[in-house]
Amino acid sequence: MIRFENASVVYRGGVHALRDLTLEIADGEMLVIVGLSGAGKSTLIRVINGLVPLASGDVIVDGKSIAKASSKELREIRSRIGMIFQTFNLVKRTSVLDNVMMGRLHTTPWYRSLTGRWRADDIEIAMRSLERVDIVEKAYVRAANLSGGQQQRVGIARALAQEPSILLADEPVASLDPPTSHVVMRDLQRINRELGITTIVNLHFLDLARVYAQRIVGLRGGELVFDGPGSDADEAVFRDIYGRSLTADDVLETSPASPSL
Amino acid sequence: MTKPAPAAPTTRRPSKPRPSLLLPLGLVAGVIFTLWAAWTIHFDVARIAANWDRGITIIGEVLDVDWSFFPRTVEPMIQTFQIAIIAAIVGCAVALPFAFIASRVTAFNRWSMTLDRWVLNVIRALPDLLYAMIFVAALSVGPTAGILALIFFNLGVMAKLLSETVDAVDTGPMEAAQAAGATHVQTVRSSVLPQVLPNYVSFALYIFELNIRASTVIGLTGAGGIGVLLGAQLARFNFPQIGMIIVEIFVVVLLIELASNALRRRLV
Amino acid sequence: MTERPQKPSALQRNLLFVAVGAVFLWAVIGVGIRWDRLLNLPERLLDIFGRMFLPPDWSFLPTAAEAMVESLAMAWVGTIIGAALSLPMGFLAARNVSGGALSTFARMILNAIRAVPELILAIVVFVPVAGLGPMAGALAIGVHSIGTLGKLTSEAIESIDPGPVEAARASGAGLVAQQRWSVLPQVLPEIAAFWLYRFEINLRAAAVLGIVGAGGIGALLANTLTYRRWDSAGMTVLVVIVGTIIVDQISGWVRRRIIEGSDGQPRAGDEAIADPSRTADVAS
Numbered sequence: 001m002i003r004f005e006n007a008s009v010v011y012r013g014g015v016h017a018l019r020d021l022t023l024e025i026a027d028g029e030m031l032v033i034v035g036l037s038g039a040g041k042s043t044l045i046r047v048i049n050g051l052v053p054l055a056s057g058d059v060i061v062d063g064k065s066i067a068k069a070s071s072k073e074l075r076e077i078r079s080r081i082g083m084i085f086q087t088f089n090l091v092k093r094t095s096v097l098d099n100v101m102m103g104r105l106h107t108t109p110w111y112r113s114l115t116g117r118w119r120a121d122d123i124e125i126a127m128r129s130l131e132r133v134d135i136v137e138k139a140y141v142r143a144a145n146l147s148g149g150q151q152q153r154v155g156i157a158r159a160l161a162q163e164p165s166i167l168l169a170d171e172p173v174a175s176l177d178p179p180t181s182h183v184v185m186r187d188l189q190r191i192n193r194e195l196g197i198t199t200i201v202n203l204h205f206l207d208l209a210r211v212y213a214q215r216i217v218g219l220r221g222g223e224l225v226f227d228g229p230g231s232d233a234d235e236a237v238f239r240d241i242y243g244r245s246l247t248a249d250d251v252l253e254t255s256p257a258s259p260s261l
Numbered sequence: 262m263t264k265p266a267p268a269a270p271t272t273r274r275p276s277k278p279r280p281s282l283l284l285p286l287g288l289v290a291g292v293i294f295t296l297w298a299a300w301t302i303h304f305d306v307a308r309i310a311a312n313w314d315r316g317i318t319i320i321g322e323v324l325d326v327d328w329s330f331f332p333r334t335v336e337p338m339i340q341t342f343q344i345a346i347i348a349a350i351v352g353c354a355v356a357l358p359f360a361f362i363a364s365r366v367t368a369f370n371r372w373s374m375t376l377d378r379w380v381l382n383v384i385r386a387l388p389d390l391l392y393a394m395i396f397v398a399a400l401s402v403g404p405t406a407g408i409l410a411l412i413f414f415n416l417g418v419m420a421k422l423l424s425e426t427v428d429a430v431d432t433g434p435m436e437a438a439q440a441a442g443a444t445h446v447q448t449v450r451s452s453v454l455p456q457v458l459p460n461y462v463s464f465a466l467y468i469f470e471l472n473i474r475a476s477t478v479i480g481l482t483g484a485g486g487i488g489v490l491l492g493a494q495l496a497r498f499n500f501p502q503i504g505m506i507i508v509e510i511f512v513v514v515l516l517i518e519l520a521s522n523a524l525r526r527r528l529v
Numbered sequence: 530m531t532e533r534p535q536k537p538s539a540l541q542r543n544l545l546f547v548a549v550g551a552v553f554l555w556a557v558i559g560v561g562i563r564w565d566r567l568l569n570l571p572e573r574l575l576d577i578f579g580r581m582f583l584p585p586d587w588s589f590l591p592t593a594a595e596a597m598v599e600s601l602a603m604a605w606v607g608t609i610i611g612a613a614l615s616l617p618m619g620f621l622a623a624r625n626v627s628g629g630a631l632s633t634f635a636r637m638i639l640n641a642i643r644a645v646p647e648l649i650l651a652i653v654v655f656v657p658v659a660g661l662g663p664m665a666g667a668l669a670i671g672v673h674s675i676g677t678l679g680k681l682t683s684e685a686i687e688s689i690d691p692g693p694v695e696a697a698r699a700s701g702a703g704l705v706a707q708q709r710w711s712v713l714p715q716v717l718p719e720i721a722a723f724w725l726y727r728f729e730i731n732l733r734a735a736a737v738l739g740i741v742g743a744g745g746i747g748a749l750l751a752n753t754l755t756y757r758r759w760d761s762a763g764m765t766v767l768v769v770i771v772g773t774i775i776v777d778q779i780s781g782w783v784r785r786r787i788i789e790g791s792d793g794q795p796r797a798g799d800e801a802i803a804d805p806s807r808t809a810d811v812a813s
Contacts, residue, residue, distance in 0.1 A: 049440055079442030089433035093455045102434075102451050106442040113447045127533055137531050155437075162441055287783075295609050298602035302663035302744075309658060309668075316658035323653060343556035350553050386773035387766070388733035390648075390740065391750065395766070398754035399577040400570070404560045478648045482740060485560075495652055503653060511644045 611674025619682025
């Protein structure tokens with residue numbers, strides 16, 4: 001379980017990225033966070049695995065305090081939290097398999113990580129993760145030679161290879177086209193249901209949020225302004241979160257005929 | 262007759278902007294500095310005029326290459342190669358940690374980064390031959406001194422080049438590694454090293470070229486290689502033999518350059 | 530379920546490692562390192578380090594500083610000679626200025642000059658001409674620099690924007706006027722930056738040339754080492770290090786000002802200095 005307790009983050013220059021956030025996320029939930037750019041979505045996600053330091057308050061992850069964790073404890077906590085990124089963050093020059101193996105680094109001794117000679121059972125875990133996202137045939141292909149959607153699936157496999165209890169996704173589909181976006185979101189949904197991994201996704205596109213979220217959390221100016229089931233989030237709610245009328249940019253798929261969300 | 266209407270006010274012409282004083286000041290300073298420097302080293306154009314024919318004569322004797330001298334140059338040349346190879350491999354290997362610690366992207370912390378950068382500044386301030394002189398005096402005449410000298414020299418060059426490359430890497434994969442719970446060393450090894458590897462090999466080849474050129478001359482201080490033979494010939498003013506050595510050095514450096522260019526193209 | 534792919538063969542890569550390792554081994558064995566000496570190497574080095582720097586001979590500072598200044602002067606004069614003569618050579622060697630044959634010939638000369646180390650130039654040619662002393666060193670540095678600077682200048686000229694040149698030609702300007710007004714302003718900041726970087730390198734060359742009798746701090750160091758006056762040698766080395774670093778910092782600052790000041794923004798020349806592989810070109 002993840003619990004935010006009056007969590008605040010202040011960036012240099014005095015910008016309050018998160019204000020006094022209190023939120024509880026149960027095990028196995030699939031949560032989508034929506035909000036404008038700069039509303040605090042990325043910050044919220046990165047506070048969970050300590051990539052962004054807290055100014056005040058705390059975040060308790062599976063009983064461990066993030067604010068008080070030493071760097072060794074933080075690494076240990078992070079090893080149980082998988083993360084996927086908007087820009088995929090793969091090492092382009094190396095193979096898909098070597099990228100996924102980055103998920104096994106936390107249990108790899110230094111002499112193996114230095115030389116790249118992975119343990120057989122670690123390779124097995126990586127292969128199974130690749131099979132789960134249906135991309136195992138590309139295991140030895142250079143990451144740069146894959147399409148955007150394929151790269152993101154490798155990113156998911158890398159996160160799965162950690163055998164995590166929590167999965168964080170920071171705008172995972174913002175760089176992808178609509179059909180691929182749906183594939184990736186469906187993968188995340190499936191992983192959440194089949195493996196029971198707590199999944200937290202930042203989404204920019206509201207129609208995707210409505211379709212794939214059990215629960216939606218809306219942020220505005222670093223503050224929590226909405227928290228409820230996806231079905232409750234209608235147009236008025238979104239306008240409230242965004243603080244303005246909605247535009248075509250807020251939706252993944254708009255057809256000329258239908259009015260903007 | 263009506264009076265013509267007064268002319269409409271025109272835009273005022275801008276006055277020419279005052280030229281920046283910096284450039285002419287800098288040039289004047291440069292000229293003064295040059296004059297001072299020329300005086301300090303007793304630069305005497307008259308001497309050149311008087312003696313330039315001697316220089317031409319010598320160049321002529323050097324160009325009259327003694328090709329039969331070639332066999333005697335083979336063994337020292339091989340030693341030159343050996344020195345260059347050993348120093349390049351050891352120097353470039355040792356340079357890796359120095360390079361990563363010196364880069365703000367991969368450094369452990371501010372303090373170690375600054376310390377490392379200053380150490381590298383000091384190491385690079387000494388030219389290869391000065392290192393050779395010191396090691397020859399400290400150890401003794403022979404290739405070991407030359408190897409050590411070039412190792413230090415290589416360390417400085419590679420660490421600087423590599424750390425500048427590391428400064429420019431894509432840091433996204435680093436974030437991914439950290440998010441997965443990797444240690445700092447694991448993060449650098451898995452997400453930064455693959456990005457800079459082609460550059461690293463390219464620099465290593467370049468450093469090997471530099472070593473070949475350097476090891477030809479460090480022999481003059483006794484640090485092994487063909488420079489030792491060159492020194493002996495210079496002492497006896499054997500210009501045709503000196504010519505042979507120079508030609509050989511020229512050819513070897515050219516070949517190495519061609520080979521490493523070809524290798525570099527295969528990398529990219 | 531899709532079949533898992535086969536791991537690709539690492540044969541090529543492994544062969545490469547074996548080859549490099551074999552070459553290394555051959556070099557180590559062939560060069561004749563005395564293994565017994567190798568073992569007390571660290572001890573010996575630490576001993577010498579102590580004798581040189583803990584403490585250095587401070588009373589030697591004025592002598593060393595004077596010698597360093599002489600090397601500085603040598604390097605500066607050499608750089609000026611190199612810069613002045615490389616400018617016309619650079620134009621001659623640039624393919625877009627002079628015709629094919631002429632520029633090829635010019636490049637050949639430049640390559641030949643570059644290939645001969647300053648040290649050899651100094652000893653063989655310039656000491657007989659100018660006598661022992663820093664003047665010979667300055668000439669050797671100058672002539673060698675023509676080679677490197679000439680090459681870089683010609684490359685800079687070849688990469689200019691041809692527009693202004695065409696405009697000048699269209700308005701009837703002669704060849705020299707074209708170069709002076711449309712080429713030179715474009716490339717001058719970049720070239721000036723090369724000159725300064727070359728000066729930094731030439732300073733190191735000047736320090737070294739003392740070994741062959743060209744005066745300066747190299748001669749001083751050779752002297753102190755020959756007589757095993759370690760503390761004086763240590764002082765000399767310190768002076769070289771500090772002097773070189775100071776010159777590097779000043780030269781670097783001026784270089785950056787030149788590049789940025791030319792039109793207020795970092796230009797292509799910036800890359801040349803900031804780009805490691807180009808830095809390598811200047812250093813050859």
